[in-house]
Amino acid sequence: MVIWSKPAQNDLKQIHDYISRDSTYYAKMVTQTIVDRTDALNEFPLRGRGVPEIGDPNVREVFVYSYRLIYEVKQSDIEVLAVIHGRRDFFDQLTTEPSI
Numbered sequence: 001m002v003i004w005s006k007p008a009q010n011d012l013k014q015i016h017d018y019i020s021r022d023s024t025y026y027a028k029m030v031t032q033t034i035v036d037r038t039d040a041l042n043e044f045p046l047r048g049r050g051v052p053e054i055g056d057p058n059v060r061e062v063f064v065y066s067y068r069l070i071y072e073v074k075q076s077d078i079e080v081l082a083v084i085h086g087r088r089d090f091f092d093q094l095t096t097e098p099s100i
Contacts, residue, residue, distance in 0.1 A: 002038045002071075004080045011083040015067065034064045038071070038080055045073045 004012075012031055020027035041047065041062075048060035051070055061070045063086070070082045 001076075002041055002078045002080065004038070005082075008080040008082050015083060030065060034067065034069060034083060037062055037064050037069060038078075041071060041078050045078050 012034060015034070016027045016031045018027075019030055046060070048062040048069075048071070050057055051059050051061050051068075056072075058073045059070065059081070060073060061068045063069070064083075066086045068082075068084045068086055069080065070084065071078055071080045
């Protein structure tokens with residue numbers, strides 16, 4: 001089962017809010033695509049690549065548009081840890097407030 005961490009939920013909301021400044025249609029489309037991509041992880045949890053900055057084979061990522069969907073494969077669950085824009089500093093985003 002895919003579980004969204006609170007920080008990942010906040011990331012998704014901020015992505016939606018940011019995009020909706022220009023288009024509510026695209027905000028909904030992008031965030032729905034991100035959620036749909038996590039649903040596919042139930043069947044194929046190892047489909048993503050390992051996160052190079054982490055080095056843990058259980059922490060993986062898939063790319064959705066220009067976002068890195070970072071998740072951890074656990075014994076019985078898959079936990080979405082963060083949704084980070086690909087151009088942002090990886091470590092800075094994990095240690096500060098979520099942002100687009």
